[in-house]
Amino acid sequence: MRRCSPSPDEGCTLADVTLPSLGESVTEGIITQWFKKVGDAVARDEPLFEVSTDKVDSEMPSPAAGVLTQILAEEGDTVQTGARVAVIDENAVAGAARAPASGPAATATTTAPAPTPPPVAPWPSDVTLNGVVVSPVVRRILADGGVEPATIRGSGPGGAITRRDAERAVANGPTDEVVVPLSNGRRRMGQHMALSIQSTPHGFVAIEVDGAIFEELESLGRKTRDGVAITDEMVVGLAAVRALGEYEYLNATFAGDELVVHRTVNLGFTRVVVDDGMLVPVVHAAAGLTLRALARRVSELGERVVSHHLTADDLMGGTFTIVGAPSEHTLWTEAIIIQPQVAVLSIGAVRQVPVVVISNGEPTIAIGRRLVLGLSFDHRVCEPVAATGYLERVGELLAGLDLESEH
8 A cells, every 4th residue: 555645735645555465376356346436435444345356256445544536447447466446545525535636737727616517407316126226327218218127137236227238228128038147256157167077077976875973963963062053064074074085086186187186185165155156165174173173164164255255265275175965855966076176075965764774684664864975076087986985985984973072
């Protein structure tokens, strides 16, 4: 942040707002939304603008308190890290922002009284109609064209109807079709998934394993001693990490044509971002964690997903990924491998089903719990026999967990 020394005439203290480093290997970002406009007061650390990278969307806090006097990068602009994007005057008064001046001529211009503008008929400010943000200009265009705002899906920030949306709607006339632009998150997710399918020879196997451990979990309580909620995904994830100690080649990534087998397990887990695709935050150094510690780490990352406070580093370095059950009715999910990893474990819902048990040498029917584990794997690394062996080992470790001590 660069500051200018107070001058005798103006006594200003200007603070440059720059795009900070957004994580290892991230060199640029797209300004997707400004939360303030020129002339608005802003507090230090208050969210000032939103930036989107190929890793994550983040809200950037203001580095200083004052008045926003200049916006140097508009919404949609691509900006390099370290570049100036705005200027804050720490001594200004809200609503009195003015462009910076330099030189005698400029000083004279800024001190001259501004001409009185001709009177303009008042027009209401932005309003929200049926949850849709509509500006005065947009309302006028739609009113002239006889189009109801509620019939339009806005492409602006937060679903706002832009002037282009309004002009297109008036030009096309009433229609039952809705044009929904892809969000940055969904676009990035689609590009990555398509690349993974095209570049990796995917294989898939699934097996059913005993889920009796979850009955024990419910009897002990689904919270750790620290009060953190324990999910089925966390329990299976614990067994999955420990099984990787015996199947190290699945905890690996490709670097060109070379396979890099990692000694540290960095466990990724998928999280859906509402209306913006999917993110895969990573629990780094997951091997050796207890269920209590893993639950705390997963919970903290999950909270940062919801609050949009994930950093690029939270999403990088994954060596193995698990995908939880999308719903309580899911049998299994044939997941796509997260590049450059070589495998992803998918978890089906834990179900109560009739099972055959041997009692006194006789088969009987009882109610038991089962779940399906699936593994999408890179055929360059293993084959179905080895992939199945890994899943069976996860099932064995799952059944043998000592939940009392893990809590």
